[in-house]
Amino acid sequence: MAWQPVIQARLTRDGTCHRRQWFRYLGGAALAGGVLGWSDFLSLHAAELKKRNRQCILLWMQGGPSQFETWDPKPGHRNGGPTEAISTRVPGVKLAEHLPQLAKQMHRLGVIRSVTSREGSHPRATSLMHTGYLPTPTVKYPSLGAVVAEQLPNPQCELPPFVQVGRSGPNITGSGFLGVDYSPFSVPQAGQMPENARITTSAARFRRRLELMDQLEEDFAREEARQLVQAHRKLYRKTARMILSEQMRAFDLSQEPQSVQQAYGQGQFARGCLLARRLIEHGVPFVEVILNGWDTHADNFSRTPQLCRQIDRPFAALVEDLDQRGLLENTLVIWMGEFGRTPRINPRSGRDHWPRAFSVALAGAGIRGGTVIGSTDAGGFAVEDRPVGVADLFRTFCKALRIDADHEYMTPIGRPIKIVDGGEAVEELFA
Amino acid sequence: MQPRSIPQMTGTVLALALLAGGLQQPLRAAKPDPAQVAQAVDQQLAQELPQYAASRAGRCDDVTFCRRVSLDVAGQLPTVEQLGLFALDPGSHKRQELVRQLLATPEYGRRWGRYWRDVIFYRSNDVRALRAAAALEDFMADRLNRNQPWDRIVTEILTATGVIHLEGATGLVMAQLGEPEPVAAEVSRIFLGIQIQCAQCHDHPTDRWKREQFHHLAAFFPRARVRPVATAGGRSFMVFSMDQPRRLRGRRVRLEHFMPDLDNPQARGKLMQPKFFLTGQSLPVGATDQERRQALARWITSKQNPWFAKALVNRMWHELVGRGFYEPVDDMGPDREAVAPKTLELLAQAFIDADYDLKWLVETICLTEAYQQAVRNAPPEQEVPFARGCPTRLRSDELLTSLLQVLQVDLQPIRSRGRRFNGLAAARRRFQLIFGFDPSTSQEEIEGSIPQALFLMNSSITRAMTARSGSMLERLLREYPDDAQAVEELYLRCLARRPRESEKRKALAYIRRVGNRTEAFEDLLWVLINSTEFLYRR
Structure with missing residues (x-):
């Protein structure tokens, strides 16, 4: 059985974080269902693994x-x-x-x-x-x-x-x-x-800065370069999501x-x-x-x-x-x-x-x-x-x-x- | 392979070129007037592009022009003082004067020398070739600052021999390690704007070029070769004329070019005569390396060859205006369609009449209304080319210079014990690994990357963004105890403009909310440097 050891390995280590990640792999429907039996959970996970690219x-x-x-x-x-x-x-x-x-x-x-x-x-x-x-x-x-x-x-x-x-x-x-x-x-x-992947301030102040940037770029976006600001914002969101992500623990x-x-x-x-x-x-x-x-x-x-x-x-x-x-x-x-x-x-x-x-x-x-x-x-x-x-x-x-x-x-x-x-x-x- | 001793330099080519230039000078007729040509260009654009006149965004304001032209011509931001003086200057020719002043600074040659370095070396597939990059940059910077005409610079590049870190003109041949096919492809791409190499393996599906024509072009370069040499400063490479058969990098290299037989790749292939595909001019098999390369340089740079001038004008227009007549800039040729082809022809002809004068060309383009348009949003369905200013992403060198200027810090050299190691250049290169892009890329293809965002968010430069003792921000806050004034000053320094009223309001509200002046201004500086606007010339 291919998936069983995965479960075991994940269970033996600090479960909470990993269980949250499992939920990420699961489709939105399963989550919306709310209550999920443990065996359903396991089989869903195995099916999800198979479906994964x-x-x-x-x-x-x-x-x-x-x-x-x-x-x-x-x-x-x-x-x-x-x-x-x-x-x-x-x-x-x-x-x-x-x-x-x-x-x-x-x-x-x-x-x-x-x-x-x-x-x-x-x-x-x-x-x-x-x-x-x-x-x-x-x-x-x-x-x-x-x-x-x-x-x-x-x-x-x-x-x-x-x-x-x-x-x-x-x-x-x-x-x-x-x-x-x-x-x-x-x-x-x-x-x-990875280089430069650690924020130099508290996470709260980092988020505050990103919010200020969004606000201050509004006028430039509206008058001059909407597409550039949108692309830039998307990149900064993606980067911020990455460095604030728990998945960074992979490194x-x-x-x-x-x-x-x-x-x-x-x-x-x-x-x-x-x-x-x-x-x-x-x-x-x-x-x-x-x-x-x-x-x-x-x-x-x-x-x-x-x-x-x-x-x-x-x-x-x-x-x-x-x-x-x-x-x-x-x-x-x-x-x-x-x-x-x-x-x-x-x-x-x-x-x-x-x-x-x-x-x-x-x-x-x-x-x-x-x-x-x-x-x-x-x-x-x-x-x-x-x-x-x-x-x-x-x-x-x-x-x-x-x-x-x-x-x-x-x-x-x-x-x-x-x-x-x-x-x-x-x-x-x-x- | 062991390095061999270094033979005598060939300086004759350069000496002859200088002599010819000296003699030519008095015979030159007066050059077309940049302002008049700029006006003619704008009129031609309006004729060619329906809706152009109606949808124009109008001229950008003075401070915008000042930042734009400083970055474009000299690769740096204007200082707050320069901005102020320029805005207050009542003169009616002040824009032209500013362009001329910038063209007279050494930063002009440096900025464009770096540009040409990137044009050539972004297409090199060998890290060893990068050793020639600094010398090519120096060579270009020197020729550009002395305003050598474009045909003479290109002739030097096409015919160069010598040790790569001494003779910068060898850079293009070195970038392709002296392999005839890629050298030919690059010569055509960069100097003619024609991608004939697609015909390398098969007749081109959509263009007129035949496989044979590409290999006839490659036949100008079988003897322009690269080999390792020992020099006083250590091991290097040299580009040399190989007029005797010899072995290079462990294989026997032929003196002539052979077109491979596609059905039988092991066979020798077909002997190709050097022949220029645009004109049919040719040399006999057996000609020496210098005969081949000199002849090709003459035919390529001839005033009768329209593609030579058009390729450069299209490239410079793209780099300055933000959008080329042909895109990408190095894919022109008779089977491509240009936006406003007659305008390009008009400007290319004037550039020929100006004897390929590069500073003349920069000045002329900067004087057009097309260049001076304000940047404005437009719904894509109404997009009329050149009717609005196109923001262009700062090249890594300009971005680095801007950062150093704004934060008032020096670049920290990378330490190494290697001989001939330039720590500052290495620091610049490291920055370029993150922020560099191939300058032949269309603006819309250039995107920001995660490592770039990470660098601006979190790298060691963020330390220079703090208000600790001695930093730019600390001094600014001391000099401007009033928050509103400090916000203005910070905008002027970072974005070379005053904040809009709404921006000022938001910034001040933020400062009040944070409740800690130093911290709030650190955040504001961080935001301005991380902003879209900082990364673009607009």
């Missing part, structure tokens, strides 16, 4: 992670380096030795070992793998997060619909032509409140029991994964958690295992936690970077950029656990079986999220752009 977590491995040290080890081949393969919970499926916890979660994961692209430059490939399109100076394509935020809104959620955790520096993967409503809301450090990881924090492990990325789960629980449609540092041109065999240690436990804990709370059914988790790394090991014990054949891992939202799609040849140079192009991959995301991949957006210069151009979903991934 799907959600998505992207674990983004900036720099291009090595497939050989993660999902597609080649022990015994020269290109495999010293990396060993280990058995997983799924008979016959082996992963690199650096992912022992994920190996135990293999029955919840789908791995594609045959992703192939032609883009080997970091910024261009980062755009490609976020938007499904190669970047151009003239059309700014929206990233998957913005598309999900736009396509799968959650009116009950008072938090921004696309939250990005751990990005430092300028964002090249924003909402593009979809506009600021869907642009990523950045949380540089998981565990800290506060100290509310999690020690045992849960421990399950996710140590480090920024672990905190990012825990934050992602909390945001998903609060109804945020899309959360991206970024881990930098995968560009291992040198010392790949010490750096990549270290990076794997940063993802192995948190990613595994995330999938298990989501499943236990009944959220995995409706949440797609994607693990990927902009490309893979070269089969040949360079003289600095590093691996360079290799978009021709690399791996992507998925979980949840109808992805059949334990599935491995495609394969690479013995040396990992090329896809041997079942190539999956970038468009195929994005079609697969859309299918899992129940988004119409053929939906057309109109750009500001009047060009129709499909969410995904061409490609076919990887049907074998779905149960």
Whole structure:
């Protein structure tokens, strides 16, 4: 039973707040009814969970992670380096030795070992793998997060619909032509409140200021710029609602029991994964958690295992936690970077950029656990079986999220752009 | 890839351009008179747009004009003193004089240098390219303040070589990392207002441009390349003329441009000759980089090419008036429809007759009645273009300057140990990450975001909004013990206008209700800075 653990988890913690949130998920009719039996309440909640839009977590491995040290080890081949393969919970499926916890979660994961692209430059490939399109100076394509935020809104959620955790520096993967409503809301450090999200006065004085603003803008609105004032007022209401909302507690990881924090492990990325789960629980449609540092041109065999240690436990804990709370059914988790790394090991014990054949891992939202799609040849140079192009991959995301991949957006210069151009979903991934 | 040593700079191009300019000067005929051209523009608008004359909002008042033109021309708010002097000045040419004064300040070049920096770098997809942004801004600011004609600035940009942080004109090629196709697309978009790159992969569905024409344009740039260099100040990049085959970023780069074969992407594709799609002028395959880029610069900036002048005039009109003849500003071309096309032609021709004089153009536009219209609400069904003033959202630089001016604080530099690190520029960039937008965007597409609201509501600048000792507000409250006067003064400083009577009444009622003068005025300052009006030039 998927929903039961959710209820338990919610009941064991301070009930009042969470029960109020439940009511938010329920339709107005149920609330209007007034008296609601406990069992009705539970079944309604489960039905509501099923009805809810799907959600998505992207674990983004900036720099291009090595497939050989993660999902597609080649022990015994020269290109495999010293990396060993280990058995997983799924008979016959082996992963690199650096992912022992994920190996135990293999029955919840789908791995594609045959992703192939032609883009080997970091910024261009980062755009490609976020938007499904190669970047151009003239059309700014929206990233998957913005598309999900736009396509799968959650009116009950008072938090921004696309939250990005751990990005430092300028964002090249924003909402593009979809506009600021869907642009990523950045949380540089998981565990800290978002920048400027704490009011500097009492809530009463803050509200008083907003009221004064409404009054003082009346004349400017009436005489000069009604639409601008209305848009501004709407934005300020939305922002004020957000920062005064109880849902802001989603950003506060100290509310999690020690045992849960421990399950996710140590480090920024672990905190990012825990934050992602909390945001998903609060109804945020899309959360991206970024881990930098995968560009291992040198010392790949010490750096990549270290990076794997940063993802192995948190990613595994995330999938298990989501499943236990009944959220995995409706949440797609994607693990990927902009490309893979070269089969040949360079003289600095590093691996360079290799978009021709690399791996992507998925979980949840109808992805059949334990599935491995495609394969690479013995040396990992090329896809041997079942190539999956970038468009195929994005079609697969859309299918899992129940988004119409053929939906057309109109750009500001009047060009129709499909969410995904061409490609076919990887049907074998779905149960 | 390891940085290579730096070869000799090519300064000849610049020297020749300056020499040519020096010789040209005495031959120039007198420029058209800005006031007369402005009048002709307004008459043409009235002829072209039915209802225009009848639905005009009328001229804005003096203080509104003063704030508007200060922000538009020099990127900053007028001081309370400047506002007062301007309002009291009885002269009949005072608006024209104010525009000229502002054009003579160095802030003019800075404001528009930042504008062009954003035009170019908002379309860059590579963070490494941003290292060229500061130099491009400096380059533009310098040329604009010296009032270099537009054709000469564009020629410098199109033909530039050199280390990116020394030769700012290399910015456009650097922004696209010297890749011929995006460079060609950007040159056409920015300098001609034509989006020919849609024909990159297929013949354009609605425009006349053929795929081949785009790739003929890209064939002007296969040798304008970017590579890393070591300089005295650390690693950098340079734009250079690659007239010998070589490897760049790990791949072999060809000296000619080939149009990819869509059915067979692995094949070499079709060899393209450099050929300018608007005129058909061409160069033979094998021409050097400088031959190609110089020729293209000549053909693009030619007075016989109407799109060059029109693209710039449309862009400047959009930026100043708030609405372009074509929208978005960089999507013009023969298959698009303009609002009042004859007015645009008239102004573009006058700009050509003025030898592409940019200050002349700013002055002329600012003198039109279209520019000076008051901002008024209008029901959308009655909307007549240019009949009312269009509020425009402040670009991040102008907003930041306004905040610093109003609160009388300095920008705090970001500290870092990096070499060549400019803490002030970094602070500006951080602000821009929140408030910046692509300046080629139509005004109606520009929206506020949650991080912007959060910044103005709660960021560290709110500390400067308090009445603690030494702050602007503390001094103002001391100087004006009378509440009504203090409210007036605060409005003048923040919004560069006096409060309406009703606003003053509401503010005073609020102060009475709160019962704590300091607290009430802190709230008022917070409200004015967070208000819609503060974020717009109106």
